[in-house]
Ligand SMILES: Nc1ncnc2c1ncn2[C@@H]1O[C@H](COP(=O)(O)OP(=O)(O)OP(=O)(O)O)[C@@H](O)[C@H]1O
C-alpha cells in the first residue's frame with residue numbers, strides 16, 4: 001500500500017512548518033510503501049507545499065515512483081484501479097495505474113464522472129497548477145485511508161498520523177472529491193452522485209476542523225434502495241439439517257441463478273486482485289528472482305467469508321506458489337484457531353495439490369501491550385473506541401503474519417470485510433427481522449452499508465498497510481456490490497427462526513460455499529474477529545472510548 005502525505009500553508013514561502021510535521025509522520029508513511037519513498041517541496045502561488053509518498057509497487061511492468069511531478073501537476077496516489085472504462089486495461093498492464101490516472105485528471109472536464117467510470121479503491125492528492133487547484137478524496141466506498149487536519153492556516157492530508165501530533169485529524173469522509181482553490185482558499189465538495197444518511201454530519205464535522213464553509217453545489221437525493229416484500233413463504237425450512245437446507249435451496253432455480261451470478265462476479269473480483277501484482281514476494285522483489293513463495297495470503301479465521309476467498313484464490317494463484325492462511329489468536333485454543341484448522345482440512349480435501357501454509361500467529365498479552373503502545377494506537381488514530389482497539393490490534397498482528405519460525409512474504413492479503421454488511425451476517429440483522437419484519441431488516445442493511453466507509457475500512461487500511469502489504473477486499477468490488485445490493489434483502493439473508501443460526505444469515509453466500517464444496521464451512525456460525533481471536537473482553541462496552549488507546 002502506498003503512503004501519501006501533503007501539507008500546505010497559505011501566505012507562506014517557507015515549508016519549514018510543513019516539513020516539521022512531515023518529519024514526524026514520515027516513518028509511518030514510509031512503512032506503507034517499502035519499495036520507494038520520496039518528497040517534493042514547492043513554493044507555488046503564495047502557498048508552500050510538502051508532498052511525500054512511499055510506494056508499494058503493485059501495478060505496471062515497472063514501479064512508478066511518487067510523488068509524480070511535471071510542469072502541470074504534482075500527484076500522490078494510494079490505491080488500485082482494477083477496472084472501468086476511463087483507463088483501458090492494456091494501458092494499466094503496461095504502465096500501471098498511477099500515471100494514467102494522473103493523465104485522466106489532468107484533462108478531465110468532469111472529475112466525478114471520470115472517476116465514477118473507474119473501479120477500485122483509492123485515495124489521492126493532486127495539485128493542478130494550471131487550474132490553481134488542489135483535488136483530494138477517497139473512492140466512493142472509502143476503502144483507503146486519508147486523514148485531514150488543520151493547524152493555523154496549514155492543511156494536512158495524510159494516509160496515517162500519530163497521536164503525538166499537535167494537529168487534530170479526522171478521516172476525510174468518502175463523500176466525493178474535495179477541491180481547494182489556491183486563489184480564494186475556498187474548499188468545495190464535488191459529491192459522488194448519491195448521498196449517505198450521515199452526509200451532512202460528516203461534512204459539518206469537516207467544516208469545524210477546517211473552520212470554513214464547504215461549498216456544495218448539488219443537493220443530492222438520499223441513496224436508498226426501495227423495499228419489496230417477499231411474495232411467498234420464502235425460505236421456510238425449519239428443523240432440517242444444514243445439508244438438506246442447502247441442497248433444497250440449490251435446487252430452487254431462482255435462488256440458484258443468484259448463487260451462480262455471485263460466483264461469477266466474486267471469481268472475477270478475486271482474479272483481478274490476485275493478478276494485479278508483480279510476480280515476486282516481499283523477499284524476492286529486490287533481486288527480481290522469480291520465486292515460488294507466497295505472494296498472496298488470506299486473513300483466515302476459517303469462517304465462511306474467508307473460506308470462499310481462499311478456495312477461489314486457489315484458482316488464480318500460480319500453481320507453484322503456496323498460499324498463506326494467516327490465523328491470529330490471543331489465547332492458544334481460541335475459537336478461530338479451531339475453525340481455521342477445520343476449514344484448512346476442508347480446503348486440503350478440495351484442493352490437495354495446493355500448498356496451504358496455515359500460519360498460527362499466537363500473541364501474548366505483553367507483546368500486544370508493547371506493540372499497541374509502540375505503533376498500533378497511532379495507526380488506529382483518530383478512531384478511539386474499545387472496538388477499534390480490538391479490531392485494529394487483531395488485524396495488525398494477523399497481517400504481520402509472523403511466528404517464531406516464519407514471516408509471511410505476501411504482498412497482497414485478501415480479507416472478508418464487507419460480507420456481513422452486504423449479505424446480512426450480524427446478530428443485529430436477526431434482531432431487526434424479529435422486531436420489524438423484512439422492512440426493518442432491509443433498513444438495517446441500508447444503514448450498515450451507508451456506514452461502512454466511516455466505521456472500519458480506513459482504519460483497517462491503516463493497520464494492515466503498516467506491514468507494507470496491500471489489503472484487498474473482493475466483497476467490496478464494485479460489480480459484486482452492485483449485484484448484491486440489487487437483490488432484495490430476503491434473497492441475501494434469512495436470519496429468521498425458520499432457518500437456524502449458521503444457515504439463515506448470509507444464506508446466499510453460505511449456499512455458494514456449499515455449492516463450491518465447502519460443506520462444513522458453509523454452516524459455521526459467525527464469530528466476529530474480536531471474539532473469535534479472543535482479543536476482546538466481552539464485559540467491556542465496545543463503543544466506549546478506549547483508555548488503552550490514549551497517549
Ligand atoms: N482470527 C482471525 N485471524 C485472521 N483473520 C481473521 C480472523 N478473524 C477474522 N479474520 C479476517 O477478518 C475478516 C472480517 O472479520 P469478521 O469479524 O467480519 O469475520 P467473520 O464474519 O467471522 O468472517 P469469516 O466468516 O471470514 O470468519 C474475515 O473475513 C477474515 O478475513
Ligand SMILES: NC(=O)CC[C@H](N)C(=O)O
Nearest residue numbers: 001002057058059078079
Ligand atoms: N500501493 C499503492 O497504492 C501503489 C499505487 C499503484 N497502484 C502502484 O502499484 O504503483
